Every structure is written in C-alpha cells, then in structure tokens.
Amino acid sequence: MQGAITVSTSGQGLYEITRDVAEFVRGGGRAEGLLTLFVRHTSCSLVIQENADPDVQRDLKAFFARLVPPSDDPSMRWVTHTMEGPDDMPAHIKAALLPVSLSIPVAGGRMALGTWQGVYLFEHRTSPHRREVALHLSA
C-alpha cells in the first residue's frame, strides 16, 4: 500500500508527522509489516527524535545551524552554489547528512516506535515550502 503526506513548512525546524503516519499505517490494516518513508526533496530531511521536551528540537536545529552556517557566513566563503540564497547550499548539505528515507517495522498494527520516538520532517529552508513524503507499507 502506498500513500503520501504533505507538510506545509514555514521556516527551518522540525515538524512532527507521527500522527499522520500512524493514520496511514492504521488504514493499511496490516498487523505486521514494514513502513518506509521517503522525502521527495533535496533540502529537507526525515528524522526520528524525542517527542517529550521541545528543547531537544530547538537544540537540534541550533546544532545544525552551527555545523552548516548560511553561505554568507565568513566561514562558508568556499561555497559556490549561492544563487538560490544563503540557506540553499547549507540545506543541500543537511539533506545529505540526515535521512532521506526511514524504515520502521509495523507490529500489532502499529509502528514499533520506542516510547520517546516521534517522526519529524526537518525543514532546512527559511521560506515556506510544501513538502511531500511518500509512504510505502509492505509485508
């Protein structure tokens, strides 16, 4: 079974999609299986992270902003792909560093997530975007 989730983003950060993905899995009516998520873009990512303390998400965003600063930052003078804005090449780099696909076993009709795991789309661009996550549920 296949499907898709659309996420409207408004700047860099994590957008939780756990509930939408869980609904897709429920609709599949499969007790046991394998769920695969795939993001159809090169400037955002999929991550599984703690869903309890929102500080974790803020710190994650801060870490990646420091690891890969905007291309108009003095430390990034070597960047050549700058025509789409200072957030563009850093977004591609983060999209290489972080997952484009995730595979999660389904057991008892539900994703086998740990207690503290949530599924997120990590937006790396600053302007609003419409992101598509393809879903595939197999045996």
Added chain:
Amino acid sequence: MQGAITVSTSGQGLYEITRDVAEFVRGGGRAEGLLTLFVRHTSCSLVIQENADPDVQRDLKAFFARLVPPSDDPSMRWVTHTMEGPDDMPAHIKAALLPVSLSIPVAGGRMALGTWQGVYLFEHRTSPHRREVALHLSA
C-alpha cells in the same frame, strides 16, 4: 518475520551485533529477502563499519565526541536541554546524525554484507543502558 535484539551497553562506543543479526536471518530460512533493523531509542544509533582493525571504532568514537562535545563544554553553551546530564543532548544530536534504521538485502540465506562490514549499535550515553533493536525480514 520479526524479532528483536537486546544490547546491554556500558558507556559510549560501538557494540557489534553482526552475529546476533545473522542468527535471526538464518532462523528466517529465507534464501532471498530484505532485512531491516530499527533502533527504538533516541540516544543511540545503528552503524555499519569496518570489523577488522579495532582502531577504526576507537577513532569513530573520538570523532563524534569532538564533533558533538558534552554540553558542559564551553563550545556547547548554547544547549538548553541539559537536565539529564551533559551527555544527553549530544546523544540526541548523534542519534539524528547517524542511522536509526538500516536495510540489508539477504541473498543465499545471508546478509549481503561486504567482506569488511560489521553491524554495530553505537551507544551515545555514558551510563549503562539496555537497548532494543527491532528486526524485520521480508520477501
């Protein structure tokens, strides 16, 4: 077919699970298939790495300790999620950077690993933990 591996960790570093995973695959009795591993935590990771020279594992651990120092390090003063100890937020960051799921084709009844590839759980916390890796073998 589904299963799980439990790994008892005693501090940061790589714990090899290749043998346990291979045993699960053998038990599945499937000549050809797809194996998926999924770690049910947000502060450890799954990695495939060289299984020959133990220096490689030591250097890997050292690299990530330098890339993401403890949150009481002066360079990490921006971290806000500190209540669970100085190794906690760095653990979440490493868990975002490194795989939460791995998919390995099974051929001739065995994982199609290259000669030097081993499967490891990478623990990012300093205190002992009990980690669960969910396994799924499909056609």
Added chain:
Amino acid sequence: MQGAITVSTSGQGLYEITRDVAEFVRGGGRAEGLLTLFVRHTSCSLVIQENADPDVQRDLKAFFARLVPPSDDPSMRWVTHTMEGPDDMPAHIKAALLPVSLSIPVAGGRMALGTWQGVYLFEHRTSPHRREVALHLSA
C-alpha cells in the same frame, strides 16, 4: 528481485547511478514496490542529491573534506588508524555519517524520486576503486 551495480571510481566525489538503478527497476516489471540500495563497503556512501547544478556536488564534496580532513592534517592528530593512508580513516568516518542503505518507493513502474533528486555513489577514497551496490526490489 535482486541485482547489483558496479561503479568504477577515480577519486573522491559523487558518481551518478540514477540511470542504472532506473534500468534495474524497469527490468523488474513491477508497477508498485520498494527499492532498496545497499553499498557493500565501509569507505563510500550512497546519497540522494540535486541533479541540476554541478556546483552542488562540488560544494558537498568540499564540505565533507572540511568536516573530516585527511588524517595528516594538524587538526586530526588524534587519529590512530593511519596505516592505509591519510584518506582512509576520514573515509570510514564519512561512511558512518552518510547512508549505507537507501529505500525508495516504486510507483507507476518508476522510482518515486522528486524532480531534482538523483542517486549517487559518494566515493571517499582518493585512489581508484571498484564499488558494488546491491539492489533489492520487493512488493
């Protein structure tokens, strides 16, 4: 269905394999399914990246060369695994940081890639290598 792609590399950088992978998927004759790629090495990676502007690939390569410099660089004095050359341990580190496996849904008989997504092998060693990517197509 399973298969393999062999990539001859001649130094660090991205080698596009989208066309070869698409051909394998076409040969599978499956309208809907899940494609998994797995690289059988510990010193190269698989990445999905922008296939439009070649500057993106150049900048990606530059970013990772800066994040993980050769082990004879003064900043890398802590590295112990150096016997296979200064590009070897950095290659293992990059192979941990970047994907060893990718899963892509197949819909309408084709990979559900976004408009700008291409599939690449990212070589981390400087000398020529022959790399094998295992492919698995399931329901």
